[in-house]
Amino acid sequence: MTPFTVGTRLPGAQGRTGVLSTPHGDIRTPAFIAVGTKATVKAVLPESMSDLGAQAVLANAYHLYLQPGPDIVENGGGLGSFMNWPGPTFTDSGGFQVLSLGAGFKKVLAMDVKGLQSDDVIAAGKTRLATVDDDGVTFKSHLDGSKHRFTPEISMQIQHQLGADVIFAFDECTTLMNTREYQERSVDRTQAWAVRCIDEHRRLTASRAGKPYQALFGVIQGAQYEDLRRQAVRDLLPLGFDGFGIGGALEKENLGTIVRWCCEEMPEAMPRHLLGISEPDDVFTAIENGADTFDCVSPSRVARNGAIYSPDGRYNLVTARYRRDFSPLAEGCDCYTCANYTRAYLHHLFKAKEMVSCTLATIHNERFIVKLVDDVRRSIEDGSFAEFRAEFLSRYYAAKRLGPQNEGPGRSSTNDGHLRY
Incomplete structure (x- = not known):
């Protein structure tokens, strides 16, 4: 288990400082984890990221699976060695990319919820590239249209090959357009997948003796429903995760409330990662309500547009x-x-x-x-x-x-x- 030590607590709130210890160094929290989706922060050398104070980087299992392939990253010494980054590394499970790209939404899932809600949501003018079932997701590559299959076991296998210090369980990421009934089924499915991720993670850890331990974080879904969010945490806690990621579509104005719901259900010594924020008001809100680490591509993406x-x-x-x-x-x-x-x-x-x-x-x-x-x-x-x-x-x-x-x-x-x- 990756140790997390709580430091100074924010009076009257869930926020705190701390230290997340990994095989490649400590992360002083709260901390922004820079996104290097394809084993690179676009346009910037890893040395420059270190110089500017970044403590860790996050890459994506979906993208590295498609190109260059997790076996190549593994043969290159793992994610950190492959990209010449000496510090801690994270990998997302690929679940968000599989499902958002598969539904044609690219990076945006918090679309207008005033329209008709549906169990099967697809972006206007797009064809479905991903199909979810209880066992996993079948999808077409956004690069060449080739067909692929992700299951919880496959996501764990990919992330073990990539070798990041912190990895995430495979989850189903819904949209705000999905019905309440679908959100309920999705939370149940994510919990069932979490059990399989834990089992496969333990098997792979035992079979890869001598490799640094990879901390596995469960992912909390439930959209904007308090009962689903809280129940998701309660169901995941007994499984033995090393920490939690708070994911899923939500409206900006509900960010702090949802983070707080989740953090109130977690043990204090459990590290909490919020997936995908970087706007300054969101940074303050997330930290105040309990997020220890968080990531987002926004700083680099908007920079490339001036x-x-x-x-x-x-x-x-x-x-x-x-x-x-x-x-x-x-x-x-x-x-x-x-x-x-x-x-x-x-x-x-x-x-x-x-x-x-x-x-x-x-x-x-x-x-x-x-x-x-x-x-x-x-x-x-x-x-x-x-x-x-x-x-x-x-x-x-x-x-x-x-x-x-x-x-x-x-x-x-x-x-x-x-x-x-």
């Missing part, structure tokens, strides 16, 4: 106003990009479609979120969390409160869709 995080909100660097702006991307930022380059230069790189634009912007955005979470952790330790949250969010969202005309193109105070990416 959207830049700053203390005064997110802005679009590609707009003409930055053509002659020779200030750093964010005043006071200590990242490599801000220390050496200007907005005008990155504006030029984006307009000229130079690849290094994505690298420099991503370094800045990843550092911004990593530092924000580091600062949140320090504020919990020194008792200034509430003051720090109020000051930071008031400044970050000030322009949005003044109205759309005060927001630069590309600025947003909301997630880019569903919680998992």
Whole structure:
């Protein structure tokens, strides 16, 4: 079992600091886990991620299964060695990608719920690429249309080959468009799959003697239903997971409430990972309500489109106003990009479609979120969390409160869709 030590508790809330120990080093929590989906944070060297303070990275079993194949990663020494990352690593089970890509929703599952709910949800204009049954999921690759099958056992086998320090049980990820009845069946199915994941994980662990232990986290589903979320935790607890991931589609305004429901049902010494958030208000909300670690592709993805995080909100660097702006991307930022380059230069790189634009912007955005979470952790330790949250969010969202005309193109105070990416 991967040890987790609770540090400073946030008075009157589920939030806390702590240390998650792994075979490749300790993670001081709360911590943002940078997403390197295909064994790389897009456009950035692993060395740069280490320099900017990232403590761990997360890759995805679905994508690495399709390309290059888990056997190649295993032969390369496991995920960390393969990508030249010396620190802790996580892998998602692939369940979200199988089901979201299979239903045509890509990265977004929290679509409009005002319409007719259904047991069989598919994106408009798309054909179904994944079919779920009680044994697993049959799906077509989004790369070449080839047919594949994931079961709990196969997901465990893939993740053991990938060799990450923290791995996740295979779960069924639903949408907010699914009916209550389907959500109930899905929670039951995820629980049954969890039993099979535990059994296969133990078998593989015993058969791979000498390999570092991989912590297995169960995944809590139940959409926005309190009874389903709480019951999901209660059903998973006796199985012996090393920690839990909180997943599933939910509306942004219910994020904190749902995280709190789940964390209230867990033992204090159980590490809690929230799958897929990074917007600043969500960061504060998730941490306050008990999330120890969380991940999201958003900092790197929006960076590649020229959207830049700053203390005064997110802005679009590609707009003409930055053509002659020779200030750093964010005043006071200590990242490599801000220390050496200007907005005008990155504006030029984006307009000229130079690849290094994505690298420099991503370094800045990843550092911004990593530092924000580091600062949140320090504020919990020194008792200034509430003051720090109020000051930071008031400044970050000030322009949005003044109205759309005060927001630069590309600025947003909301997630880019569903919680998992």
